[in-house]
Amino acid sequence: MAARPLVARQPNERLQALIQEAGCSNAGLARRVNMCGAEHGLDLRYDKTSVARWLRGQQPRGRAPGIIAEALGRKLGRTVTIDEIGMANGKNLASGVGMQFSPTVLGAIEQVCELWRSDVGRRDFLGGTTVAASALVEPSRDWLITGPDAQVARSAGARVGLSDVAAVRATTDAIVELDHRYGSGHVRPVVVHYLNSVVSGLLAGSYRESVGRELFAAVARLTELAGYMAVDTGQAGLAQRYYIQALRLAQAAGDRAYGGYVLAASMSHLAAQLGNPREIAQLARAAQEGARGQVPPRAEAMFQAAEARGHALLGDVRASQAAAVRARDALEQAEARPDSGDDPHWITHFDRAYLADELAHCHRDLGEPEQARQQAEEALRGLPEERVRRRAIATLLLATAQVQQRDVEAACHTGTRAVELLGRLRSNRGTEYLDDFQQRLEPYREEPVVREFNARLEVYAA
Template identity: 30%
Template sequence: MAPNHLLRNLLTESGWTGQKLANHTNDVGAEAGLRLRYDRTSIAHWLSGARPRPPVPELVAEAFTRCLGRRITTADAGLTPATAVAPPPSWRADIVTELRKLCRDGAAHRRTISGCVYSLAALSLPGWGDLATAGVTARPADHGGRLERADVDAAQTMLELFSAADLTFGGGYVRPALARYLQTTIAPWLRLDAAPAVRTDALITAAQLSYLCGFLCFDDELHGVAQRYYLIAARLSHDAGDALHYAISLRALSVQARMLGHRTQAVDLATTAARALPVHAPPLTRAFLTGQVAAAEAAAAEQHHAVTHLRAAEAYLERACDTTPPVGTYHPAALSHHHAAVHACLGDRGAAVSALTQSLRHRPEAERRARAITLARLAELHLDAGELDRACDAWSKFLDEYPYLRSQRAETALATLRSCLRPHTAYAPARSVTHKAAELYRARAA
């Protein structure tokens, strides 16, 4: 085997040791649902010419991309032949083919679809104004049928059903069924002849369903797959000429980036999304996007801007009189959750606790998953403040909701609960909650 000089050059440029590269590779893998344990010995093997199996080369390339601030390919790292590297995805690529392939690969159990790499390079998306002259992607028509208004109405009903099921039971229950629906029904429809108004509404509905499938993957902590669904939703929104749903897709990418710690990208995406909103956008949607701008800015330590946008989100929500849509839901509980995120980032734990408590008070009964995740976060804040009894109470309520959910975020919250309470099991309330959590964990694993 020939030594991998390209990989060594990237290590030198980044200033990383072999162990540092191993750690970052493991971290990027965790975002893709992989549990990796690479160390400096593994890197030494790669430097000597060994090539790890996919998707590890993609993980290494993404780690260097984040560090160096430019796109690094697997070939740049010497981990695949140059001829094996696919060109970066083009905005002009056939979106129907891309959607069908993603749905086929992303419909199975989460263990079989982990490894799709989350990419910072993919977040360099244009503003809506920059897309105005890009035109709509042409698609070969399937002359075997015609798309009618009734078909689009049916798809909207399915969107509402999938969305309601997700809110109550979590993404794990809904994701495989929605992916198959997109693959077998929605994607083929996009090639059928249709009246212009019907085609536009079909594209918007397809974008909404893709967005929702992305969120289900996000809930299952499959971030690479989620990102690809969000990008498809943005593409479909563009093809429909719909700036509002393009903005909503960019907001979703901002939420994901913030949760993964990519703060600069989260702010850029959130502000680009807000600017993309058309003048006729309803106040509810403006609140939905502006609240995320505030949360992203708070995470990036832009305190003044965060507070200003949080107040703007409040004002927009006060003016909202439109009904809550299946995609882009926003209400007082969601606003309070944004308050909590901003205050937590600004170091005001008391205000964050108060906001989460208010969020729970306003949370609609059907939104079980959001209520559970909020309770888990509230418990962590109480524990950080040394309020063990309150933390145990919140975690106990979280455990009441947990059995109804199939959500990797809920699984992560359960693991955090067990880890945080382990040092406190001598205290009876903590011991009781820990025992309850262990029983639920065993029941889920059986």
């Protein structure tokens, strides 16, 4: 019987070109892929022979293509997609949804609407991918160098007016209040369905130039909020997609100030959560540079506070302190003119309490517990009772400072108050702060007050 002919594989020229661009040997790439996989809990054991097989056209299974793309992206300092390494099948190609800063307004509409559709469909690839540092920084570079969109008006579809824009903004305000009180786990599904079923139709409608700019601004805000809610429900890979699209929508709105906010308040905080301190400072500085002369002092204070957090995580006391001083100065300037009308709606929440919360993080990360305690207490004095998640986080920052000061009894009592607040929320962010606090208590686990606190936690978890 004649042997069945083998199907010839095509050499993977895309992967070969990227390996050459990165200056990697086959063995070097294999090591990088194995290390990257280990960070994601995968026991990969590739070697130079494995890479040679990939170059001959063999497709590795499972999550390996994404890990290979991430490893090459780290070496190249930019986002590398699975398609770029020549390993995209239908699902993997789709995993690029929401990851691009589109060069055109039409492309931006198509991309963000596809993201919403995919999110409503609960497609696994959206949240299952990891966040590479370059995936956060590269869109900021696109935003910095991209000129304004000359035109956003459309003449196809149902007429969209300012009343429609007002409805999007009112919906956003209502959702924000619910999110503050109850956490994103309760309200995020509502946001995503609203974006997909209502807002997508508005973007595809007919609107004149002035209405279009206002529409893109309103949708950018709600898209950013959906990204934050993805963070708060433990979906960092999904959050980055929403943040990239919010940045692009802000560009279409012609709103450089809000684009800076997305970088400094959203992407940089995501980088902080993921432990990428250099990217935090980079994103904050990109916000400052790209929105220079177009933001009020209150927004400038937030941008500087974000930079301070990045430097603190890097252990750079002097740079962190300098950015913190600039943040305080900018906020004092804003509060000296409370009736100026300079502040857009999206930055009015950044007050002394919010700044104190940011600085408490800085002092915690710099190992300065007394200053961290003072700032956390100031934050709690100023935060409204309805800001339940923010108060829970500030309370845990205070408890952490008390642990750092070795006042374990006070820390446990403070931590108990935080647990009570968290019991009213569905918030992954709050849970992460609680986990960090519990780890800091570990050296004192045999003390009676810690045993009692841990017992309370078991009841809370149940």
